[in-house]
Amino acid sequence: MKTRVITAVVALLIFLPLVIYGGIPFLALVYLMSFVALYEILKMNRIHIFSVPGIMSILALFLILGPNSTFLPTVEAYRLNLLIVIALVMLSFTVISNNRFSFVDMGFCVMSVAYIGIGFMYAYETRNAGxxxxxxxxxxxxxxxxxxxxxxxxxxxxxxxxxxxxxxxxxxxxxxxxxxxxxxxxxxxxxxxxxxxxxxxxxxxxxxxxxxxxxxxxxxxxxxxxxxxxxxxxxxxxxxxxxxxxxxxxxxxxxxxxxxx
Known part of the structure; x- marks a missing residue:
């Protein structure tokens, strides 16, 4: 219990000021937490974060989390195309890996990115709303x-x-x-x-x-x-x-x- 309380207090001291301040510092926190969450969920399925599918998942998550053109105008214009390319690379890797990384694994990566990316993206969007x-x-x-x-x-x-x-x-x-x-x-x-x-x-x-x-x-x-x-x-x-x-x-x-x- 003592460990839980100490962790909660320290986390709030870091988290709440960034929530209140908003802007780029809060966006950086959102990126950090989402990447840690992606690492956690891929690890459950024994997919290493620095493998080819892991890196592709990181890139896809980066694109999904990216705010509107205020910060990333070039990326915003090509976001969908880039996500399609990432998906094609991951599908190709199922062949290159001789199916050690399977279509099911690829689907798991896609859903993991969507699950985490959409949730954390709306953390930033909600803060921007007020x-x-x-x-x-x-x-x-x-x-x-x-x-x-x-x-x-x-x-x-x-x-x-x-x-x-x-x-x-x-x-x-x-x-x-x-x-x-x-x-x-x-x-x-x-x-x-x-x-x-x-x-x-x-x-x-x-x-x-x-x-x-x-x-x-x-x-x-x-x-x-x-x-x-x-x-x-x-x-x-x-x-x-x-x-x-x-x-x-x-x-x-x-x-x-x-x-x-």
Missing amino acids: LIYLMYGLLIVWTTDTGAYLFGRAIGKRKLWPRISPNKTIEGALGGLFSAAVLAVIFSLTGLLDNNMFSLIVLTVILSAFGQMGDLVESALKRHFDVKDSGTILPGHGGILDRFDSFIFVLPLMNILPIII
Whole structure:
């Protein structure tokens, strides 16, 4: 527990100032975290980050994360073409490697890049829309996790998905949704977001549910590859994917649902 607390405090001291400042420093943080997450997920499938498919995955992730033409006008113009070339190189490598790197492995790399890239890209896009939106997304996940833990400990009896995450309960999941709804009420009453209270509650509960699903998706991934944590970069907490699995689902949806105007 002491290790978890120390890691959390140090991480917040680094993370929150960059979130608040935004701009290029926050973009650099997003790139760093996403590359670590890519390393973690490829390692699960025994794909080395500095192999040909690993390097191609890094390049594809770099392109997906690249913000609009403000920073990378030349890359922006050819982004799709470059991604197509990367895909063709990876497909060609299935032949060059005599199928040691298979079509299935290539699909795993593509989905890994999409899974991580889209989630972290929207971290930057959400911050650009306004600090309040990114903070709200973070608070939805933290409030949901805290509520699920407390309700699960207090009244949790029925397992939510025992084969995927044996410690989660239905009561805990519902408690997480309830806690997120309370957060929406607080934000509505204080006028921090412009949405009316009812719509904000509904949208927040949807985001809370998908945040919990994001957690389960990563749990299922770890079960499939028989690993306990995605990594060890955060002592007591695991890897970047372990900490940001819910955000990968929540932040894109915040931009799709009518919360960010």
